[in-house]
Amino acid sequence: MLIKVNGEEVEVADASTIQDVIDETNAPYTPGSIICLIKGKKELEKNISKYKIKTNKGSIILQLDESEEAKPLVDMWKNQYEEFVDLDIRWSTPTEVAIGPIVTDLEPTSDEYKYFEGDVVLSLSSFSNESTHLIMLKENTTNVYSVPPYNKGIFARVIGGKKTLSELTDDDKVTAIEPIIERSTTTDSASVSDLSTVLEEGNELYTYISFNIDEESPTCVEHLFSLIKDGRIKVSYDSESFIGFYDLAGIDKPKEKTTQRTRGTITVRNDGVGVGRLYIYRENRVLTPNHTTVGHIANGMEIIDIAKENDFITVKAEQQRLMLLNKTQKEATEMLSAAGVEHMIDGLIDDDAIIVEQMPKHTIDILKEGQVITKAIKKEDLCSIKFVDNAPRSVRYFKYLSGLLENPVGKIKVHFAVPGMHIIIFEGDKKLAKGLVPENNPVDKVIRGQIGITNMASKSAGLIGIRFEDNLEFGPTAEAFEATNIIGDITSDYDHLEKLKEGVVVYVTESNHES
Numbered sequence: 001m002l003i004k005v006n007g008e009e010v011e012v013a014d015a016s017t018i019q020d021v022i023d024e025t026n027a028p029y030t031p032g033s034i035i036c037l038i039k040g041k042k043e044l045e046k047n048i049s050k051y052k053i054k055t056n057k058g059s060i061i062l063q064l065d066e067s068e069e070a071k072p073l074v075d076m077w078k079n080q081y082e083e084f085v086d087l088d089i090r091w092s093t094p095t096e097v098a099i100g101p102i103v104t105d106l107e108p109t110s111d112e113y114k115y116f117e118g119d120v121v122l123s124l125s126s127f128s129n130e131s132t133h134l135i136m137l138k139e140n141t142t143n144v145y146s147v148p149p150y151n152k153g154i155f156a157r158v159i160g161g162k163k164t165l166s167e168l169t170d171d172d173k174v175t176a177i178e179p180i181i182e183r184s185t186t187t188d189s190a191s192v193s194d195l196s197t198v199l200e201e202g203n204e205l206y207t208y209i210s211f212n213i214d215e216e217s218p219t220c221v222e223h224l225f226s227l228i229k230d231g232r233i234k235v236s237y238d239s240e241s242f243i244g245f246y247d248l249a250g251i252d253k254p255k256e257k258t259t260q261r262t263r264g265t266i267t268v269r270n271d272g273v274g275v276g277r278l279y280i281y282r283e284n285r286v287l288t289p290n291h292t293t294v295g296h297i298a299n300g301m302e303i304i305d306i307a308k309e310n311d312f313i314t315v316k317a318e319q320q321r322l323m324l325l326n327k328t329q330k331e332a333t334e335m336l337s338a339a340g341v342e343h344m345i346d347g348l349i350d351d352d353a354i355i356v357e358q359m360p361k362h363t364i365d366i367l368k369e370g371q372v373i374t375k376a377i378k379k380e381d382l383c384s385i386k387f388v389d390n391a392p393r394s395v396r397y398f399k400y401l402s403g404l405l406e407n408p409v410g411k412i413k414v415h416f417a418v419p420g421m422h423i424i425i426f427e428g429d430k431k432l433a434k435g436l437v438p439e440n441n442p443v444d445k446v447i448r449g450q451i452g453i454t455n456m457a458s459k460s461a462g463l464i465g466i467r468f469e470d471n472l473e474f475g476p477t478a479e480a481f482e483a484t485n486i487i488g489d490i491t492s493d494y495d496h497l498e499k500l501k502e503g504v505v506v507y508v509t510e511s512n513h514e515s
Helices: 018-025 041-045 071-084 162-167 218-227 301-306 329-338 363-369 392-402 495-499
Strands: 002-005 008-011 035-038 050-055 058-064 089-092 096-102 113-115 119-124 132-137 141-143 154-160 174-179 190-192 204-206 210-213 232-234 242-245 265-269 278-281 291-299 312-314 342-346 354-359 371-377 383-387 410-417 423-426 450-454 464-467 484-490 505-510
Touching: 002 018, 008 018, 035 301, 050 071, 058 162, 071 096, 071 119, 071 154, 071 174, 154 162, 204 301, 210 218, 218 265, 218 278, 218 291, 218 363, 278 291, 291 301, 329 342, 329 371, 363 371, 392 410, 392 450, 392 484
Parallel strands: 002 204, 342 371, 383 505
Antiparallel strands: 002 008, 035 190, 035 204, 050 058, 050 174, 058 154, 089 096, 096 132, 113 141, 119 132, 119 154, 210 291, 232 312, 242 278, 265 278, 265 291, 354 371, 383 484, 410 423, 410 505, 423 464, 450 464, 450 484
16 A cells, blocks of 8 residues: 655555554654654645645745635645646736636536635636636636636635736746645644554655754754754643743753744744743744744654644754764764764873763864864763652752753862762852752761752752762761752762862763763
8 A cells, every 4th residue: 555654655565554664664763752644645635725836937825715605616626736737827917817727527607706806716718617727816807707606716815926926927837836734734633652553545654853954053053952862852832833842941042043933943042031942833933033043844844733742753853963972982983984074082092982072062063164172081980870850950950060951971070079078079050059949858878879969958059969988967968968969879980089189070971871
């Protein structure tokens, strides 16, 4: 049977499931993500209300008449509009432009009607259905167009491209007619996560979204890349006009390129409430300087249209992110070589050393410069942390402060280290720490290797610490248990940390983090 997968026609065995098709076609898909299932072209087009008529002079946009009187005409248009493609402009007068003829099953009438500028009429010239023309009115007129007995023959209005319409002559022709896909087109389609769903002839399947990046917004584009975890992105909010991704809300981002927010545009909020939030638009919105444009959806708007809050969406960027942190020098060299970028190493050159810093930081800047400088450390010097689930504010504070919210490797700086105390304390941020309510306080004792943060119960809120021995009284930052929030355990070898001096930077990563 013939189906479509991500816009491409594919022949598959009868009774194939979604999983069968994904396996057979290698369609991009991350388990747990939603899939958009459209029953077929007719199912899709029943909700389409706008069409674009392309000519060699430009395009004209039609809005279909949704009244009951016009329904027979609209049905005929949806079934036969492709027959007008490649036809010449039959005639052009100061009043009207005609395209045709095609053959229809419509019956003519001989009544005279008044028409208005912008009306689009189906006319049966010479009272013959074998000479059906599409007529677009440039001025008000009263005429006998031999129209069918429905709605004076009017099935649509011209809502865009009036300048093109005025310039058309009988030397011009129709080059294409395309349905305009809007949010309302796909809202009736199914959002599927059950991969055992059996497909039918004519079904359309969309498994992922892809996007093109805007090279004039390097910092905010990297912010977009940071939101993609394990090949997918999670919807935080959905409305009629956009879906939002808020996992990195609160992180300041610069004003870079701003554009019209057309359907499919991706932006990052750069100022005001919600700074750092990412948006993908389902409908056109007005230009605003508070939104930096980072890209545009290239494939998969059907998924954007049906996605709901908490859904996961599989993402495949047209441009690979050049994020080298937490990779070995060898892995980075191979990755950069494939991208045509020169890898320059500062310091430790071992193939298996782990990269902790890169310059430039952003993918677009690396591609523009054609080279990147990396700094690496020995694998055993990278501090791995397994974070707890029951201290969300404190974990987010740590990830924000260290840079782990956006990158696979972060860094913290030693603030206080005294030999023999069996703790090490790292710098915090008092301003950021204002919201650190008590959560996951120690109960009986603090265990060796736990990492904790001082909460608002102490004037030293925000400090980060690690204990190198069990303690029954004080947390990793030398505070009482009620002023201590435990955020996780060090899973790498950490004994060497006890010997570090103030001002030293420690590089951290999340245990089992996939970069």
